[in-house]
Amino acid sequence: MPTNQHPARPRRSVLYMPGSNARALDKGRGLACDALIMDLEDAVAPDAKEQARAQITAALAEGGYGQREIIVRTNGLDTPWGYQDIVSAATSGADAILLPKVEGPTTIHQVERIMEAAGAPETQSIWCMMETPLGILNAQDIGSASPRVGCFVMGSSDLAKDLHAAHTRERVPLQSSLSHCLLVVRAYGLAAIDGVHLNLDDDEGFAYSCEQGRDMGFDGKTLIHPKTIAKANEIFAPSDDAVAWSKKIIDAFEAAQAEGKGVVVVDGKLVENLHVAEAKRLVALSDMIGLLQADLAA
Structure with missing residues (x-):
């Protein structure tokens, strides 16, 4: 499509x-x-x-x-x-x-x-x-x-x-x-x-x-x-908690992949590719908001 x-x-x-x-x-x-x-x-x-x-x-x-x-x-x-x-x-x-x-x-x-x-x-x-x-x-x-x-x-x-x-x-x-x-x-x-x-x-x-x-x-x-x-x-804006959680599951997912693990569980919750994709979107959005705020303050 x-x-x-x-x-x-x-x-x-x-x-x-x-x-x-x-x-x-x-x-x-x-x-x-x-x-x-x-x-x-x-x-x-x-x-x-x-x-x-x-x-x-x-x-x-x-x-x-x-x-x-x-x-x-x-x-x-x-x-x-x-x-x-x-x-x-x-x-x-x-x-x-x-x-x-x-x-x-x-x-x-x-x-x-x-x-x-x-x-x-x-x-x-x-x-x-x-x-x-x-x-x-x-x-x-x-x-x-x-x-x-x-x-x-x-x-x-x-x-x-x-x-x-x-x-x-x-x-x-x-x-x-x-x-x-x-x-x-x-x-x-x-x-x-x-x-x-x-x-x-x-x-x-x-x-x-x-x-x-x-x-x-x-x-x-x-x-x-x-x-x-x-x-x-x-x-x-993404909440601070949402951004922190997103970074946590991104890190856990990447660590699991490096170790060859197919299943990732963070704080008792199963993490899959779709969760990681959304987490990366939220973190990127938060980073861009930070850039906008820095630009305004300059």
Whole structure:
């Protein structure tokens, strides 16, 4: 089965930043989020689209964002701005281009052709907003459309609107859609970022949403305000106990292999290859989080 297998990296906190707000783009250089989505779509009024594009291009040319992952969310190809958004983002230095309302592989193929014609590096990936019923139904075709596809970002607010569903604390109306997308990303080696929590005064609800998303299997959460970064980082990071246990079973497994033993038991628990693979993922993620924190402190 084909799999994209993009390299894992911390995506605990992924903050939307309006491209029309030059001050916010500058402030992003000092924020402790793992990734920034510089937005040209929902957060930007029609008469500010071209100015926002120029400001994002200038901000990325200036640099200063350190190890953070940088994503540019473009307007759709069915808008007057979408094509040029993609052309500009392709050589902007951004790590990824986030496409709104992806509903099938045709969009991915169109964008890929534009990126390649514009000179996008091979490492630049395509992220997909999963925010419509048709997009959810076609998730597998989208996730497997191209090796450039690297991440699904849940647009849970738009999806709830289209489903005529209520915004409940437990998000029961969205569970089947969220789970379906998670199945696809894990099958094809992609990342998955949970949708935003809209009520900025609801700290308890935000924490609950993060914990729920983490437990479901999401890598992190999209955010709409810097004040939520610390809590998302805390909840989506591997715990100290989990990292310590992971290192313990990695060491035990490697020692057993060196001695030619086929069975490994650590603290009364059988350890197999799948446990070691997950342990190595957690340790690598913890190490990368440490690098991000060191970069921010520098």
